[in-house]
Amino acid sequence: MRTRGFAPFSAPVLLVVVAALALIAWQFWPWIESTFLRTNAAPRVVTPRGDLAEDEKATIELFQxxxxxxxxISTRERVMDLWTRNIFTIPRGTGSGFIWDERGHVVTNYHxxxxxxxxxxxLSDGRxxxxxxVGASPAHDLAVLRIGVSVNRPPPVLIGTSHDLKVGQKVFAIGNPFGLDWTLTTxxxxxxxxSLPAGDGESLIEHLIQTDAAINPGNSGGPLLDSAGRLIGVNTAIYSPSGAYAGVGFAVPVDTVNRVVPQLIAHGKYVRPALGIQVDEGLNRxxxxxxGVEGVLVLRVTPGSSAEAAGLRAARVQPDGRFVPGDIITGINDxxxxxxxxxxxxxxxFRVGDTVKLNLLRDGHPVDVQVTLQAGS
Structure with missing residues (x-):
């Protein structure tokens, strides 16, 4: 009598079983490996770094x-409680600045x-x-503060030039974006x-340096440096719909800073060079x-002014009410x-005392006149 047993698996069934087991093992392999096949783990061998690149060394040295x-710089403002009439101070904002000289003058933005x-x-050491x-010039978005540092005075920033800058030069910005201390961007x-409108609402800040070095809120007033570590500008503004860094920043050129700051220190304000004429933007437009001309109408010549000495002619109104234009300034030094x-x-x-060539349109004809600039009000 034949004993009944289990029939062997057919090949297709065996393949399905093996595939299923393989799939399960693959799904649970990390757990299987960590539970049953754990080995002694060790840190990876560190690959030697070698020397830093020369440009990296230069950047690190410049920052240090x-x-x-x-x-x-942090600021506060006084406010009055309308209910109690008490006056107290609240935080207003933060920014950056830099040491200008050995007497403790600090340059920053006016805003x-x-x-x-x-x-x-x-200071960088926490003090x-x-x-x-000391003084401020909204027209240049510059201000000067003074601190009383008696010992271990920080060094003044090195001063460079901006008239000879070239597009493509490397620049470095140091500041405190978003209150993060001493940040370097390149x-x-x-x-x-x-050009950007100035804070006085009347003039433009000219010759601004545009840079892609990251400048964010809090960087304002900080230095923009060249690769020699010299000041070439004061970071002043960004172009951004959101108010954050968008790759377009602006700096007041150091040539302007080096002209304006000494006056702020000496006089508390900037004395603007002037012609001694009266003009009006709305009427001029x-x-x-x-x-059908482009230029600036001379509406009035101030008696005793440089403009009067140079023979400039003002606009006038005839008895019949007809407006007669005088000189129209079309350029300065061409x-x-x-x-x-x-x-x-x-x-x-220019500076007060400089002589400039005014390009004029007089009676429909181009005329050039030399004028020595006087101190403006």
Whole structure:
């Protein structure tokens, strides 16, 4: 009598079983390996780094050499409680700045301290000082503070030039973006001779340096440096719909800074070079469009002024009410002028006492006149 047993698996069934087991093993392999096949783990062998690249060494050295000259600025303002009539101070904002000289002068942006009742300057070593406002120029978005550092004074930043900058040069920005201490960002000079409206609402800040070095809120007032660690600009603004870094930043050129800051320290304000004439942007826009010319109408010549000495002619109104244009300024030293803001900005390239050539349109004919610039009000 034959004993009944199990029939052997057929080949197809065996393949399905093996495949299923393989799938299960694959799904649970990490658990199987960690539970049953654990081995002694050890750190990976470190690959030697070798020397830093030369440009990396230069950047590190530049930051280490310059950071002590950069400061963090926090401001507060006084407000009144409408219910109690008590006056108290609240935080207003933060920004950056840098040591200008051995006497403790600190340069920053005007908009960093505008509206503030007090400011505090913190050095890279953690020391903090109350700061006094020495002077400000909204037209250049520049301000000077002073701190009383008696020992271990931080070094002043090195001063460079901006008139000889080239698009493509490396630049370095040090500041405190978003309140993050002493941050270094790098980039290049993206463009030159950009213009932005000034804080005084009348003129333009000319010759601005455009850079792609990351500049964010809190960087304002910090230095923009060249590869030699010299100041070439003061970071002042960004172009961004969101208010954050978007690859376009602007800096006030150091040639402007080196002209304005000494006056702020000496006089507390910037004395603008002037011609001794009266102009008006709104009226100028209407009249130049009506006359079909580009330039700035001389509406009035101040008695005893440089303009009067040079023989400039003002506009006048005839007894019959007819407006008669006088001289129309079309340029300064052959650099075109097409608005009052542009005229004021062109004058900023000079100092009181300099003699400039005014390009005029007089009775429909081009005329050049030499004028010695006087102190403006």
């Amino acid at each position: 050499r310059t950071k002590d000259s950069v400061v963090f 960093v301290i505008a509206g503030a009742s007090e400011a505090r300057v913190q 903090g000082y109350g700061a006094a406002l 980039g290049i000079v993206s463009a030159l001779d950009r 209407v009249m130049t469009e009506r006359l 650099q075109p002028v097409d608005s009052v803001a542009k005229l004021l900005s062109r004058l900023e390239d």
